[in-house]
Amino acid sequence: MARPQTNAAVASQSYHESLATALASVLPSQRLIRDPLRTLAYGTDASFYRLIPQVVAIVDSEAELQELLRLARMYGTPVTFRAAGTSLSGQAVTDSVLAVLGEGWNGVAISDDASSIRLKPGVIGAEANRRLAPYGRKIGPDPASINACKVGGIAANNASGMCCGTSQNSYRTLASMRIIFADGTLLDTGDAQSRADFAASHRHFLRKLSEMGEATRADTPLAERIHRKFSIKNTCGYSLNALVDFEDPFDILQHLIIGSEGTLGFISEITYRTVPEYADKASALILFPSVVDACEGVIRLKRTPVAAVELMDRASLRSVDDKPGMPDFIRGLAADATALLVETRAEDHEHLAAHIQQITAALAGLPTLFPVEFTDKPAEFERLWNIRKGLFPSVGAMRDVGTTVIIEDIAFPIESLAAATGALQHLFVEYGYGDSIIFGHALEGNLHFVITPDLGQPQEVDRYACFMDALCDLVVGRFDGALKAEHGTGRNIAPFVEREWGEQAYRLMREIKALFDPENLLNPGVILNDDKQVHLKNLKPLPPADPSVDKCMECGFCERMCPSQGLTLTPRQRIVGWREISRLAAIGETTNQGELRSLYAYQGLDTCAACGLCAMACPVGIDTGILTRVVRAEDRSDTDRRIGNWVADHFGLATRATRAGLGGAQVARRLAGDAILDKWSKTLRRLSGDRTPQWIDSMPTAATFKPVAAPNGDARPAVVYFPSCASRTMGPAAGDPETDILPAKTASLLEKAGYRVIYPQGLDNLCCGQPFDSKGLKDVADRKTEEVRAALAAASRDGELPIVSDTSPCSYRLQALPQRLRPIDIVEFIHDRLLARLTLHKRPDAVALHVTCSGRKMGLEGKMKAIAAACSDTVVVPDGVGCCGWAGDKGFTTPELNAHALRSLKDSLPVDCSAGYSSSRTCEIGLSKHADLPYRSIVYLVDSCSTGG
Ligand SMILES: Cc1cc2nc3c(=O)[nH]c(=O)nc-3n(C[C@H](O)[C@H](O)[C@H](O)COP(=O)(O)OP(=O)(O)OC[C@H]3O[C@@H](n4cnc5c(N)ncnc54)[C@H](O)[C@@H]3O)c2cc1C
Ligand code: SF4
Numbered sequence: 001m002a003r004p005q006t007n008a009a010v011a012s013q014s015y016h017e018s019l020a021t022a023l024a025s026v027l028p029s030q031r032l033i034r035d036p037l038r039t040l041a042y043g044t045d046a047s048f049y050r051l052i053p054q055v056v057a058i059v060d061s062e063a064e065l066q067e068l069l070r071l072a073r074m075y076g077t078p079v080t081f082r083a084a085g086t087s088l089s090g091q092a093v094t095d096s097v098l099a100v101l102g103e104g105w106n107g108v109a110i111s112d113d114a115s116s117i118r119l120k121p122g123v124i125g126a127e128a129n130r131r132l133a134p135y136g137r138k139i140g141p142d143p144a145s146i147n148a149c150k151v152g153g154i155a156a157n158n159a160s161g162m163c164c165g166t167s168q169n170s171y172r173t174l175a176s177m178r179i180i181f182a183d184g185t186l187l188d189t190g191d192a193q194s195r196a197d198f199a200a201s202h203r204h205f206l207r208k209l210s211e212m213g214e215a216t217r218a219d220t221p222l223a224e225r226i227h228r229k230f231s232i233k234n235t236c237g238y239s240l241n242a243l244v245d246f247e248d249p250f251d252i253l254q255h256l257i258i259g260s261e262g263t264l265g266f267i268s269e270i271t272y273r274t275v276p277e278y279a280d281k282a283s284a285l286i287l288f289p290s291v292v293d294a295c296e297g298v299i300r301l302k303r304t305p306v307a308a309v310e311l312m313d314r315a316s317l318r319s320v321d322d323k324p325g326m327p328d329f330i331r332g333l334a335a336d337a338t339a340l341l342v343e344t345r346a347e348d349h350e351h352l353a354a355h356i357q358q359i360t361a362a363l364a365g366l367p368t369l370f371p372v373e374f375t376d377k378p379a380e381f382e383r384l385w386n387i388r389k390g391l392f393p394s395v396g397a398m399r400d401v402g403t404t405v406i407i408e409d410i411a412f413p414i415e416s417l418a419a420a421t422g423a424l425q426h427l428f429v430e431y432g433y434g435d436s437i438i439f440g441h442a443l444e445g446n447l448h449f450v451i452t453p454d455l456g457q458p459q460e461v462d463r464y465a466c467f468m469d470a471l472c473d474l475v476v477g478r479f480d481g482a483l484k485a486e487h488g489t490g491r492n493i494a495p496f497v498e499r500e501w502g503e504q505a506y507r508l509m510r511e512i513k514a515l516f517d518p519e520n521l522l523n524p525g526v527i528l529n530d531d532k533q534v535h536l537k538n539l540k541p542l543p544p545a546d547p548s549v550d551k552c553m554e555c556g557f558c559e560r561m562c563p564s565q566g567l568t569l570t571p572r573q574r575i576v577g578w579r580e581i582s583r584l585a586a587i588g589e590t591t592n593q594g595e596l597r598s599l600y601a602y603q604g605l606d607t608c609a610a611c612g613l614c615a616m617a618c619p620v621g622i623d624t625g626i627l628t629r630v631v632r633a634e635d636r637s638d639t640d641r642r643i644g645n646w647v648a649d650h651f652g653l654a655t656r657a658t659r660a661g662l663g664g665a666q667v668a669r670r671l672a673g674d675a676i677l678d679k680w681s682k683t684l685r686r687l688s689g690d691r692t693p694q695w696i697d698s699m700p701t702a703a704t705f706k707p708v709a710a711p712n713g714d715a716r717p718a719v720v721y722f723p724s725c726a727s728r729t730m731g732p733a734a735g736d737p738e739t740d741i742l743p744a745k746t747a748s749l750l751e752k753a754g755y756r757v758i759y760p761q762g763l764d765n766l767c768c769g770q771p772f773d774s775k776g777l778k779d780v781a782d783r784k785t786e787e788v789r790a791a792l793a794a795a796s797r798d799g800e801l802p803i804v805s806d807t808s809p810c811s812y813r814l815q816a817l818p819q820r821l822r823p824i825d826i827v828e829f830i831h832d833r834l835l836a837r838l839t840l841h842k843r844p845d846a847v848a849l850h851v852t853c854s855g856r857k858m859g860l861e862g863k864m865k866a867i868a869a870a871c872s873d874t875v876v877v878p879d880g881v882g883c884c885g886w887a888g889d890k891g892f893t894t895p896e897l898n899a900h901a902l903r904s905l906k907d908s909l910p911v912d913c914s915a916g917y918s919s920s921r922t923c924e925i926g927l928s929k930h931a932d933l934p935y936r937s938i939v940y941l942v943d944s945c946s947t948g949g
C-alpha cells in the first residue's frame with residue numbers, strides 16, 4: 001500500500017493493518033499483539049488517560065526498532081515508545097502503534113572506576129543502582145518509582161526525586177547517548193565515527209540546531225527566562241536549556257532528547273556520570289508552627305549540605321497519623337503545623353556530624369514545635385521516612401471505589417513557596433478538593449498534591465477542568481512557576497505549555513519538534529498539542545471490579561514481580577482486563593465481554609501463578625492472585641466442586657493414587673525413556689487441548705512415608721513435625737544422587753540436632769488446603785486447614801510444643817492459624833534453632849538458592865541465605881528469577897509459565913554449582929528441569945554439611 005500523503009497523526013485502520021502485516025515478518029508472533037484484551041491492557045499506563053493501541057510491538061533490538069520506524073514512515077502510523085509505563089501525565093499511551101521495550105534492552109556496563117555507567121533503556125533504575133552499590137555510587141535521577149521505572153522512561157521524562165534536585169537529574173548527569181531518529185538514523189554521541197557520519201548525513205539538521213542555539217543565547221531576555229525557569233525543577237515542554245547551556249550541536253541534541261517523552265527520538269542507550277552514594281546518613285523530622293516558618297526553613301537549608309528536604313503539610317501528616325509505627329506527637333499537632341523531613345549524607349561520621357551542626361545552626365532562631373534532633377539509627381531513620389513514603393499510598397487506599405488518584409506536580413521559585421502553598425490550600429477549598437494533601441521536594445520548590453475525583457461523572461470532569469485553569473493561573477500567572485516539575489508534560493499539561501512559556505519559547509519548541517520529527521510520527525500530541533481540551537479527553541474509567549483490586553491505581557509497580565510478564569499479562573494488566581469485563585457486564589454488553597472473557601481465561605487466569613508476589617511491590621498491598629482465585633471460584637462448575645470435595649474427603653486415597661501415578665510414570669520412563677515420554681505427552685496435550693499434563697524429566701519418584709513415633713521416656717526437647725502432602729508423596733527425582741525422601745531427611749536432621757520428633761495424628765489425610773485454594777475451591781481449602789489446625793493442636797498440646805513445617809507455601813498458608821499453632825517454616829527453624837545445635841562443615845562447591853514466593857512473603861530470604869552461607873562460600877541467588885511459576889501443579893498443566901519464569905535460570909548459575917536448594921518440593925521439580933541440576937529442600941544441604949552438637 002502506498003504511503004498516505006499527509007502528516008496524519010492518526011492513520012486509518014487499514015494502514016495499521018498493513019503495518020502489522022509487514023511487521024509480522026520482522027517480529028515473532030508472540031511479540032506482535034493485536035487482540036482486544038492485550039491491546040487494552042497495554043493501552044494502560046499509570047496516568048488517568050487511556051488510549052488503545054491498534055498494534056503493540058515488543059521490540060528487542062535497534063534493528064527491529066529501525067525497521068518499525070521505517071514501516072511507520074511508510075504507512076504514516078505514529079509510534080509511541082513504552083518503557084515501564086509508570087508515567088503519570090499520559091505520555092506513554094497511544095491509539096496507534098505502541099513500541100514496548102522487550103528483554104533485549106537490559107544491558108549494563110560500568111566503567112572501571114565506576115564514574116560512569118552505560119545503560120540500555122530497559123534497565124530498571126533500581127537495578128542500575130544495585131549494580132553500582134558495591135562501588136559506593138548510584139545514578140543521579142532518583143524518582144520515587146525507581147524500583148519499577150526504566151532508564152528509557154527516566155531519561156525521556158527527565159524524572160527526578162527527593163535527592164537529585166536539578167543538579168543530578170538525567171540532563172545534568174548525561175555523558176552520551178545512542179539515539180535512533182524518526183528517519184531511522186542511529187547516532188552514538190559517544191563515538192567519534194558515529195558523530196562524523198551523522199555530521200555528513202545530517203548537515204542541515206546540525207546547522208539548524210546550532211543556529212537555534214545561537215539565536216536563543218543572543219536573545220538575552222529569552223535566555224535569562226530559560227535559565228530562571230530551569231533553576232527550579234521543570235519538565236513542562238522541551239528542555240530549552242539545552243539551547244543556552246551548550247554550543248556543540250551534538251550536546252544540544254542529546255540534551256533536548258532528555259525530557260522529550262519519546263517525541264524527538266528513541267534512546268537506545270545512555271551513559272550517565274554516576275554520583276556518590278554515601279553510607280553515612282542522618283535524618284530529622286522538623287515541625288514548624290506554620291507553613292511560612294517551614295518555607296523560611298527551606299530557604300535557609302538551601303545553603304546547607306542537605307541531601308533532601310521534604311515538606312509535608314498538616315493534611316499530609318493527618319493522612320498517615322493512624323498508621324502503625326507513626327510517632328504519637330503527629331496526632332496532636334495544630335492545624336497549621338508543617339513538617340520538613342531533612343536528610344543529610346556524608347562520606348564518614350565526622351563529616352556527617354559537621355553537616356548536622358551546620359544545618360542545625362542555619363535553622364537557629366526559627367520557631368519549631370520541638371527541638372531539632374537528627375538520628376542516624378536505621379530503625380528510627382526508617383520510621384521517619386515511612387511517614388513520607390506512606391502519603392501517596394494512604395490516599396490511594398482511602399479513596400472511594402471508582403475515583404482516580406491524580407498526583408499533581410508543580411514547582412515554584414522557593415522564595416514564593418510559602419505564599420504558593422497557602423494559595424494552593426485555598427484553591428483546594430474553593431474547588432471542593434478539601435481532602436487534598438501537599439507534600440514535595442521543597443528544596444527545589446517542587447510540590448505534589450493528590451486529589452481523587454470521580455472522572456466517570458461529567459460534572460466532576462468539569463470541576464477538574466475549572467480547577468486546572470485556576471491552577472495554571474496560580475502557578476504561572478501568579479508565581480511564574482512550573483506546571484510539571486518532574487512527571488513530564490504528557491497530554492495533561494500539553495494544553496498549557498504555551499501559557500507557561502509564552503509564544504516565543506513555544507514557537508521554538510514547535511521548531512524543535514519539526515526539525516527532529518518532520519512527519520510528526522513520534523508520540524504526536526504529547527508535549528505539544530493544539531487541542532486545548534486534550535487534558536480532558538480519553539479519561540480512563542476505573543469501574544468497580546472486585547474488592548480485592550478496587551483500590552488499584554494502575555501504577556505498574558507490581559509488573560516486574562510477575563512470572564507471566566512478557567508471556568501473557570502482568571498484575572496491572574489483569575486488573576485492567578477484569579475492570580473492563582466488569583464494566584461491560586454492568587452495562588449488560590455481551591459481545592465484547594464474551595470475547596474478553598474467553599481471552600482472559602488463559603491470559604488472566606491460567607497463567608497467573610497466584611503467587612501474591614505482586615502485593616510485595618504494590619503501594620496499596622494488592623495481591624492480584626486473590627482476584628484470580630475469586631474469578632476461578634466463579635468459574636468452578638458443580639462438578640469441579642464435587643470432585644474437590646471428594647478429594648478432600650478421601651485425601652489419603654488421593655495421595656496414594658498420586659504415589660501410584662508417580663511410580664507408574666517411573667516404570668514408563670524406564671521402558672520408554674524421557675525423550676519418548678516427552679514427545680507422547682506433548683502430542684497428548686495437543687490432542688486434548690492442553691488438558692493433559694506435560695511429561696517432565698525431573699518428575700519426582702514416589703515417596704512412601706511412615707512416621708516413626710519417638711520411644712516413650714525420650715527426654716529430648718520435642719518438636720511437632722508437619723510434613724506437607726507434597727513431601728509425603730514426592731521423592732527425589734529419578735537420577736538425583738540423593739535418594740532419601742524429604743520427611744525422612746528432615747526427621748533425621750531434627751534428631752541430629754537433638755530433637756525428639758512428634759507427628760500429628762492422621763497425617764495421611766492432612767493437607768494445609770493450599771492446592772484447593774489455588775483452584776478457587778476456598779470452602780474446601782478452609783475445611784482442610786481446619787483439620788490441620790485440630791491435628792496440630794492435639795500434637796503440640798495446644799501450642800506448648802514448637803511446630804515445624806517442611807514446605808514454605810504450606811507454612812505460609814498456615815500463618816492464618818492462631819499464633820500458638822502456627823508452624824515455623826523449616827527455613828526459619830533451621831536458622832533460629834538448628835544451626836546452633838549442629839556443627840557445620842562448608843562444602844567446596846557453589847550452591848544455588850531459590851527462595852519461594854511464600855518464603856519471600858514471610859521475610860525468610862535473609863535467613864535462607866545465612867543458612868546457605870554456613871554451608872558454602874559461594875551462594876548464588878540468580879538475578880531475574882522470582883516466582884518460578886510452578887504454582888502447585890501449573891508446571892504440568894501450563895508448563896510454558898514455568899519455562900518463561902525460569903528462562904534465565906540456567907545461564908545464571910556458576911559452572912561449579914552441583915545442586916540448588918529451596919523449600920517447596922513442587923517448585924523444585926521445575927527448577928531442576930530448567931536449571932538442569934537437582935533442586936532439593938535446604939534440609940538436604942544442611943544435613944550434608946552437618947554433624948550433631
Ligand atoms: C506512584 C508513582 C510515583 C512516581 N514518582 C515519581 C517521582 O518521584 N519523580 C518522577 O520524576 N516521576 C515519578 N513518577 C513518574 C514515572 O514513574 C517516571 O517519570 C518514570 O521515569 C517513567 O519511567 P517509565 O519506565 O515508566 O517510562 P514510561 O512511562 O514507559 O515512558 C515515559 C516516557 O518516555 C518515553 N520513552 C520510554 N522509553 C523511551 C526510549 N527508549 N526512548 C525515548 N523515549 C522513551 C515514553 O514514550 C514516554 O513518553 C511516579 C509514578 C508513579 C506511578
Ligand atoms: S496492583 Fe498495586 S502495584 Fe499493581 S498497578 Fe495496581 S496499585 Fe499499582
Ligand code: SF4
Pocket residue numbers: 561562563564570571574607608609610611612613614615623624625626628883
Ligand atoms: S499473583 Fe503472581 S502470577 Fe498472579 S498476577 Fe500476582 S505476581 Fe503475577
